[in-house]
Amino acid sequence: MGRGNTGPVYPWFGQDIRNGIALAVENYALLHRLWREDVVDWQGRFRTALTGFTAVPWPLDGIPPFVWHGSIRSPEIAEQAAYYGDGFFHYNIFWPPEHVERMVGLYRRRFEHYGHGRADQAIVGLDGQVFMRANSQDAIREFRPYFDRAPVYGGGPSLEDYMEQTPLTVGNPQQVIDRTLGFREVVGDYQRQLFLLDHAGLPLKVVLDQMDMLGEQVVPVLRREFAALRPSNVPEAPTHASLKAAREAATSGESRSGSAHPSNEEPASPVAG
């Protein structure tokens, strides 16, 4: 879940960006109840009150979906994710690692504070942005004109400075692998890595090439390496299957109760491309 970060989007829904955080807090608090309580009486600030309301369709198998809260710079959203024991997804594309470390660190600390498990067991996802060619110099040469004219960086720092200061990686697949594995030194062992490939105005054909390279040369190595590096006490990210299995285990009394993120018989993949 993301709350939308551009002012003009809010009026489309009759809202005001200055209430962005308050909306995210209230709306999710309501959704959280609607997925868990059959009949809801509710009154709030941003929408009509509900009396005896039942949300349909009911979550599959009666299991509310596992929610990730996405944020690049709002500590309130990290706090919200921690409060509910939900996942926290940090975009990790436009800001330096010191900031990424502090945002994820805040989420982990508060996750533990709210009793969902230890800080290193909190469920973290990151983004990252890459451009690859077999030869790293070719990657730099080909990407630079797009970088220099992209709305988010154009006219600003050099490609080299930007790569040094943010997670942007332009190079060969091995460099992408090394840089990505390095993220766990910034945020600890984490559960999901997303990649931004369609950026800076790259043509479709190039983006499709990038997807092939990512899938063929990067993701298999990352899956293997991340799995080998992750300690056994750091859980997988919950999936519908794992939550269902956990519930069945709990109701049949075979498992200890109260575990927020039980292990999964069919592990979720650590990398979602």
Added chain:
Amino acid sequence: MATRTLLVVTAGLSEPSSTRLLADRLSAAAAGALHGAGSEPQVEVLELRDYAQDLTNNLLTGFPSPRLRAAIQRVISADGLICVSPIFNASYSGLFKLFWDVLERDSLAGKPVSIAATGGTARHSLALEHALRPLFSYLNGAVMPTAVYAATEDWGSSAAPVDGDLVDRTQRAGAELAAAISGSPPRTPLDPLDEPTPFEEMLHSVRSGGDA
């Protein structure tokens, strides 16, 4: 003796600039007054010229480079600021404004700030009152009553300015800043990444109609 940090932020362009000269006189006056009040003043200088490229980049990318971040951190942790700009086209210079534009809201909350400016002619001295003072008031700084303006003629000589001379005003501004710094505890600004608002408080605040 408690050490109090006095940070000069100057947007002078040449070297040495009259803006920097004025800043040095002000910081000497404030440091002297602090010393007299039993504190150990530590004067530091931030020349914005050195950050011109970083400031532009910050504006375009939304985050400060490591060296600019370190400079911003110095501003946030200073006990008092002396902020000096040349007056260009009836207001502070663009470089000066750029720096304050990249600060987070409340970075200066309650911080004693002394303002000063330089210009070719005394006719622009009120830019301090209609441009610099509202800027720092908006940033919630505690702006000192005496602002100091130095025109080219003030560096000269015999011309006696009407409104007390530069030396008097500088001493008064320095004394005001020193008193404000002495009267306030050393500042440790709250960072929401260190001290988040607890979620229950946010929920309650939304329900009662306030900001989350």
